[in-house]
Amino acid sequence: xxxxxxxxxxxxxxxxxxxxxxxxxxxxxxxxxxxxxxxxxxxxxxxxxxxxxxxxxxxxxxxxxxxxxxxxxxxxxxxxxxxxxxxxxxxxxxxxxxxxxxxxxxxxxxxxxxxxxxxxxxxxxxxxxxxxxxxxxxxxxxxxxxxxxxxxxxxxxxxxxxxxxxxxxxxxxxxxxxxxxxxxxxxxxxxxxxxxxxxxxxxxxxxxxxxxxxxxxxxxxxxxxxxxxxxxxxxxxxxxxxxxxxxxxxxxxxxxxxxxxxxxxxxxxxxxxxxxxxxxxxxxxxxxxxxxxxxxxxxxxxxxxxxxxxxxxxxxxxxxxxxxxxxxxxxxxxxxxxxxxxxxxxxxxxxxxxxxxxxxxxxxxxxxxxxxxxxxxxxxxxxxxxxxxxxxxxxxxxxxxxxxxxxxxxxxxxxxxxxxxxxxxxxxxxxxxxxxxxxxxxxxxxxxxxxxxxxxxxxxxxxxxxxxxxxxxxxxxxxxxxxxxxxxxxxxxxxxxxxxxxxxxxxxxxxxxxxxxxxxxxxxxxxxxxxxxxxxxxxxxxxxxxxxxx
Amino acid sequence: xxxxxxxxxxxxxxxxxxxxxxxxxxxxxxxxxxxxxxxxxxxxxxxxxxxxxxxxxxxxxxxxxxxxxxxxxxxxxxxxxxxxxxxxxxxxxxxxxxxxxxxxxxxxxxxxxxxxxxxxxxxxxxxxxxxxxxxxxxxxxxxxxxxxxxxxxxxxxxxxxxxxxxxxxxxxxxxxxxxxxxxxxxxxxxxxxxxxxxxxxxxxxxxxxxxxxxxxxxxxxxxxxxxxxxxxxxxxxxxxxxxxxxxxxxxxxxxxxxxxxxxxxxxxxxxxxxxxxxxxxxxxxxxxxxxxxx
Numbered sequence: 001x002x003x004x005x006x007x008x009x010x011x012x013x014x015x016x017x018x019x020x021x022x023x024x025x026x027x028x029x030x031x032x033x034x035x036x037x038x039x040x041x042x043x044x045x046x047x048x049x050x051x052x053x054x055x056x057x058x059x060x061x062x063x064x065x066x067x068x069x070x071x072x073x074x075x076x077x078x079x080x081x082x083x084x085x086x087x088x089x090x091x092x093x094x095x096x097x098x099x100x101x102x103x104x105x106x107x108x109x110x111x112x113x114x115x116x117x118x119x120x121x122x123x124x125x126x127x128x129x130x131x132x133x134x135x136x137x138x139x140x141x142x143x144x145x146x147x148x149x150x151x152x153x154x155x156x157x158x159x160x161x162x163x164x165x166x167x168x169x170x171x172x173x174x175x176x177x178x179x180x181x182x183x184x185x186x187x188x189x190x191x192x193x194x195x196x197x198x199x200x201x202x203x204x205x206x207x208x209x210x211x212x213x214x215x216x217x218x219x220x221x222x223x224x225x226x227x228x229x230x231x232x233x234x235x236x237x238x239x240x241x242x243x244x245x246x247x248x249x250x251x252x253x254x255x256x257x258x259x260x261x262x263x264x265x266x267x268x269x270x271x272x273x274x275x276x277x278x279x280x281x282x283x284x285x286x287x288x289x290x291x292x293x294x295x296x297x298x299x300x301x302x303x304x305x306x307x308x309x310x311x312x313x314x315x316x317x318x319x320x321x322x323x324x325x326x327x328x329x330x331x332x333x334x335x336x337x338x339x340x341x342x343x344x345x346x347x348x349x350x351x352x353x354x355x356x357x358x359x360x361x362x363x364x365x366x367x368x369x370x371x372x373x374x375x376x377x378x379x380x381x382x383x384x385x386x387x388x389x390x391x392x393x394x395x396x397x398x399x400x401x402x403x404x405x406x407x408x409x410x411x412x413x414x415x416x417x418x419x420x421x422x423x424x425x426x427x428x429x430x431x432x433x434x435x436x437x438x439x440x441x442x443x444x445x446x447x448x449x450x451x452x453x454x455x456x457x458x459x460x461x462x463x464x465x466x467x468x469x470x471x472x473x474x475x476x477x478x479x480x481x482x483x484x485x486x487x488x489x490x491x492x493x494x495x496x497x498x499x500x501x502x503x504x505x506x507x508x509x510x511x512x513x514x515x516x517x518x519x520x521x522x523x524x525x526x527x528x529x530x531x532x533x534x535x536x537x538x539x540x541x542x543x544x545x546x547x548x549x550x
Numbered sequence: 551x552x553x554x555x556x557x558x559x560x561x562x563x564x565x566x567x568x569x570x571x572x573x574x575x576x577x578x579x580x581x582x583x584x585x586x587x588x589x590x591x592x593x594x595x596x597x598x599x600x601x602x603x604x605x606x607x608x609x610x611x612x613x614x615x616x617x618x619x620x621x622x623x624x625x626x627x628x629x630x631x632x633x634x635x636x637x638x639x640x641x642x643x644x645x646x647x648x649x650x651x652x653x654x655x656x657x658x659x660x661x662x663x664x665x666x667x668x669x670x671x672x673x674x675x676x677x678x679x680x681x682x683x684x685x686x687x688x689x690x691x692x693x694x695x696x697x698x699x700x701x702x703x704x705x706x707x708x709x710x711x712x713x714x715x716x717x718x719x720x721x722x723x724x725x726x727x728x729x730x731x732x733x734x735x736x737x738x739x740x741x742x743x744x745x746x747x748x749x750x751x752x753x754x755x756x757x758x759x760x761x762x763x764x765x766x767x768x769x770x771x772x773x774x775x776x777x778x779x780x781x782x783x784x785x786x787x788x789x790x791x792x793x794x795x796x797x798x799x800x801x802x803x804x805x806x807x808x809x810x811x812x813x814x815x816x817x818x819x820x821x822x823x824x825x826x827x828x829x830x831x832x833x834x835x836x837x838x839x840x841x842x843x844x
Contacts, residue, residue, distance in 0.1 A: 111808075121676065372648055373674030382598065382668040389806035397800035401793045408789070441737055444809055447801045448744060448816070451794030452751075455786075458793075459755060462786045488758040491703055492751040495696055495712075499747030502692040503740060510740045517744070 008534055016422060018101075022429035025095035025105040030073040034066040034081055035088045044086030051081070075105075075113040076387055079179030079380035106432035108178075109439030109512055112387050114380030115178035118190065120370040122147060122171045127368045140170040143368055148173060150362065151190060173370070183377050190372070196277030196360060200310065201319040201331055205268035208240040209248055213266060222250070222263045229263060236266055245271055249321075251328045254356065267328050269321050274310040279303030283361035285354050288346045293354045296344045297361055304341030311337045324360050390443035398424070398450050405454055409461055411549035415535050416457035419527045423453045426523040427516060436519075439512030449520030456493075456528030460485040461550055474548040475540040482533050489529065493521050554781045558773050561833035568830060572722055579728030586728065588735030589637060591682055593675035595651045596637040598808075599658070600666040603632055610634060613661045619654060622733075626807040633668065635807065637733070640675060647672040685739050689720075692743070696750060707838040708757045712750055715823075715831035719749045723819045730814070737812040745819030748794070752787060752827040757835070759783045772839055776832045784828075791824040 034048065048066065052059055057070035073092060081090040097103040110117050122144055124135055135143075144167050151173065155163050164176040180186055213236060223229055233248045242248060247270075250263035283297040299307050310320065311334050319331040332345045345357065402420060405413035427446065431438055464481030472480065497518060504514035540548070579585065589596050601610070607625050614621045619638055627633035636658075641650040651672045658665055693713060700709035723745055727734060759779035770778070798820065802813035 119677070121674075371646070371674075372672075374647070374677055375651075375670065375672040377667070377670040379666075379668045386806055386808060389804055390809075393801045393804040396804055397797035400796045400800060404793060404796065440806075440808060441740055441812070444737075444740075444801055444805065444812055447797050447805070448794070451797030452748070452790070454793050455751070455790040458786050458789045462783070462789075466782070484762075488755055491758060492754045495699065495750040495754055496747040498695050498699065499692055499743055499750065502688045502695075503743045505688060510736050513737075513740050517747075 005534075005538070012531055012534060016425070019422070019425040019429040021097050021101050022103045022433050023106075023425060024097040025103050026074075026428065026432055027071075028095060028097070029069065029071055030095060031093040032068045032073050032078060032081070032090060033093055034068065034090045036064050036066065037086050037088045038064070040086035044084070048081070048084060048087070051084075074384065074387060075108045075178070076380050076383040079114045080384060082179055083181055083380070102433065104432050104435065106428065107435055107437040108383070108387075109437045109442065110176060110178055110376065110383075111378050111440045112383045112438065112443075113178055114378050114383040115176065116180050116183045116186065116375070116377045117177070118175045118187070118372055119168065119374035120147075120151075120173045120175065120190070121373045122173070123369045123371060124171055137170055141167075144170060144173065146362075147368065147370060151175065155186065155190070172373075179380060187372070187375070190370075197273045197323045198275035198277075198279075198310070199269045199272070199321050199323055200274055200315065201321045202246055202268040202270065203318065205240060205242060205246055205248075206266070209236050209242075209266040209268055212236050212239045224262075233266060242268065247271055249323065249326060249328050251321075251331065254353075261327070261329075263327075267321060267331065269323070269328070274320065275299075275303060275306050277361075279306055280361055283358045285358050286344065288344060290346075292346065293349045293351060294344045294346045295349075295354050295358045295361065296342070297358075299341040299343075301341070304339070307341060307343070308337060308339040310334070311343075313337060322357075322360060329360055330357055386440050386443075390440060390447075394424075394443065394447055394450065397447050401450055401454060405457070409457075409550055411539075412457070412461050415532055416454050416461075419457065419532050420450065420453055422531065423449065423520070423523050423527050426527070427519050430519050430523070431516065436515045437512050438516070441510055441513035442516045445513040445516035445520065449517065449524065452496075453520065453524035453527070456485075456489045456524055457532060459488055459492075460528065460532070464548065465550055468548065468550075474545050477548065478533075478536045478540050482529070482536070486529060489525060493525055497521055554774075554778050555784070556777050557780050557828055558777055558833055558836060560829070561836075564829035564833065568718060568722070568826075572725060575722065575725035575729050579725055582729065582731050584728065585724070586731045586733050587678070588733035588738070589639070589671065589673045589678075590735040591678040592639055593647050593673050593678050594637060594639040595641075595647060595654055596635065596669075596671040597654070597667060598626070598633060598635050598669040600627075600631060600633045600668060601662055602664045603630075605632060605662060607634065610636070610658075610662075613657065614638075617657045619657060621654075624807075647674045681736075689743070689746075692746065700754070704757060704761060707835050707842070708761070710838050711757065711831040711835035712753050714834045715753050715826040716746055716749055718826050718830050719745055719819060719823050722822050723815060726818045727811075727815055732811045732815065735811075737809065738815050741812045741815035741819065744816060745823055748820060749823035749826060752790070752823055753831045755786060756780055756783050756827055756832065760832070760835070773836060776836060780828060780832060787824060787827055791820060795820055 036045070045066075049059065052068050052070070057068050060067040060069075075092070078090050078092050081087055092105070095103065095105070098105070122140070124140055124143075128135055148165055148167060151165055152163075155165065155175070155177065162178055164174075166174055168174045175190070177183075177186060216239065217232075223232065229250060233250070236242075237248050246268050248266045248268055251265050251267045252261040253264040254261050279299050279302060280297050281300045281303070283295060286294060286296045288294040315334050316336070317333065319333050321328045321331040323329070330345070332347065349357070398420060402413075402417035405416045405420075407413065409416065424446070427449065430436075431442075460481055463485045464477045467477035467480045468474070500514050500517040500521065504511055504518065539545070588594075607623055610623050611621075614623070614636075619641060621636050621638035624635045625633070626635055636654070638650065638654060640647060641653050651670065693716065696716075697709050697713055700712055720742055723742055724734075727738060732738060756779060759782055760776055763775045763779050763782075764772070768775075795817065798813055798816050801809060802817060805813060
């Protein structure tokens with residue numbers, strides 16, 4: 001063996017080892033920590049234990065948590081466990097190879113791990129019609145950015161682990177929420193846009209309504225169901241003989257230390273909208289002259305005159321209610337007339353309160369309607385099913401191809417089969433290392449690669465066979481065979497690459513398919529032309545080799 | 551002596567066969583109601599839902615049609631996993647996809663006790679037009695790129711052969727989808743593009759042989775050289791088709807219903823791609839050669 005051979009051998013062993021380490025976080029033994037809710041019942045724990053049978057998983061119970069150890073714990077399983085009753089959260093702990101090496105767990109697409117994808121479209125045409133102004137491209141980008149920020153705030157509330165919210169062109173937004181617990185709620189929160197209004201309150205009737213509620217309703221809590229709340233408000237309106245120009249709504253307060261809001265008391269508002277949400281152009285947190293936290297805001301040019309009107313002398317001492325989705329969230333008192341279009345809301349606010357308030361005002365300031373034009377929701381159990389059936393297909397497809405190759409090409413077939421397995425390792429390790437997303441079509445791409453990867457071997461072997469038939473020695477045949485096959489394989493694969501690269505530009509899950517195909521083509525060329533060649537050269541080193549097993 | 555099969559002798563038969571097959575598939579497609587564009591392209595709603603045990607496909611169809619909803623219903627699981635794919639185009643006139651979903655959900659919810667939605671897809675009509683344009687653009691650019699690459703690496707006549715074979719395979723596959731009324735959605739488009747890549751790959755290996763054999767000085771005519779080249783690379787063509795078919799067949803059988811149409815399209819495309827490699831691509835090269843040397 002020459003020195004060159006030894007270097008090659010070391011190089012090959014090194015990349016194979018590295019490839020295997022890189023796929024360990026995805027395919028190796030993993031640990032998942034399940035954090036249980038405080039009021040978890042024994043029955044709920046039992047159903048969790050049933051999900052992870054003792055034979056396959058090692059389960060350790062700790063105070064308020066469980067540790068599961070075993071194979072096949074994917075993100076889909078994690079997302080599935082997250083929505084189990086009695087479970088607060090679940091997360092897969094970092095694999096040792098992620099700490100020591102640069103390994104990373106493979107990114108699963110939403111179709112495999114479960115989750116929701118939404119595409120929202122901003123209706124700029126409607127906005128242009130409303131304002132009568134033409135929007136420039138950069139205006140649109142700005143507003144879309146603003147909408148992104150708003151959506152981030154809204155989605156934050158739901159504690160989705162890795163939400164991806166990004167602009168898609170200048171007028172669409174794509175939201176991906178893996179493993180979301182309650183897709184319906186999130187959708188609702190996203191769908192309600194821009195219904196912030198500013199309306200004057202009527203103190204006299206607010207008091208009457210409060211009294212009526214105290215007398216008639218007593219200590220009973222206000223119902224949580226919006227429909228019942230509405231009926232209750234109707235009842236109060238009748239009870240206090242509310243005039244037609246007024247309307248009763250609930251004032252909502254935030255429960256301390258949680259994100260929940262609850263109806264605190266009824267408040268009477270004028271029907272007339274004094275200021276629309278989008279009359280405000282900007283809102284930010286600042287300090288007032290006493291150094292207290294306050295919310296500052298600026299109106300649009302249009303809004304300034306409306307604002308001057310509503311803050312005129314006659315309204316001083318009255319309250320201006322901020323209404324979002326038919327809920328009154330704040331009602332600051334009007335003290336001075338503001339004609340400059342810039343004002344602030346003062347009070348003894350905490351940081352949390354001013355944050356919420358400025359967020360509400362900002363949400364109202366979003367001038368454009370967002371509509372959901374595409375939605376894809378996949379439950380985690382379906383995702384896990386897809387993973388399992390996908391990998392079953394890979395294993396069966398691969399075994400079939402391997403058996404066939406060994407029967408047909410004997411020793412050469414065995415080499416090709418080993419090459420096929422190496423291919424899988426390389427593709428998966430590249431996919432996970434570089435953070436590409438594996439989707440269901442991606443798994444299909446893997447299977448297709450299985451079929452096509454042996455193509456290079458077939459081309460080479462057929463060539464070698466021909467050379468042998470022409471009477472060349474095994475060693476020369478191998479050398480000629482590989483050399484001649486090289487350009488054939490190169491040209492053929494390059495055209496497949498061209499198709500795959502264009503495929504990778506199709507939006508959605510197909511991107512994952514194309515990426516696996518691209519990586520598959522490159523990897524199969526490397527394995528066939530470099531590793532298999534090396535093995536063959538090694539075999540034909542023996543000078544007295546008479547016959548090649550092909 | 552090496553064995554040479556006279557592929558080109560039957561080129562007229564092959565052309566006729568392809569044309570008749572295409573005509574049959576297209577007729578079938580028209581009879582069945584044309585290309586069945588999936589919700590990715592025309593907008594609509596696609597659900598995968600699990601029903602209680604005693605619900606069957608007829609019952610679901612019945613409920614939907616009495617409520618004036620034209621939907622495709624497909625059973626994909628039995629027993630505890632009594633699961634169905636239900637897909638429908640946009641309901642009513644100009645209703646949004648969200649609205650259609652609400653209507654569908656309400657109808658199902660009113661008529662069946664327990665439904666668990668495993669997957670929900672709603673797509674608005676605007677996306678579809680964009681996608682159609684985008685897909686058409688991608689196919690054309692990929693075709694042009696391939697033409698350029700092959701003209702550069704080979705000669706124009708070979709590039710023509712590959713392109714004609716590609717168009718042949720893609721149109722037949724598309725017509726095949728139409729005949730079976732497979733929904734043309736994004737995965738099926740991916741399958742078509744894959745057939746595109748596969749077929750080109752397959753054909754180029756043969757042409758590579760032709761190119762090589764042309765350089766060897768011999769008294770053979772171009773026709774004889776082509777026949778010889780196809781024969782020489784024949785075992786490779788069949789072997790690779792076989793292994794790929796096997797892998798895709800495993801996907802078709804085991805890959806789950808979500809990926810079924812994709813795998814089926816691919817199966818057909820690979821068979822057709824192999825056939826066009828043997829019988830369509832090379833005659834075109836020959837015809838181009840004869841035409842241009844006149």
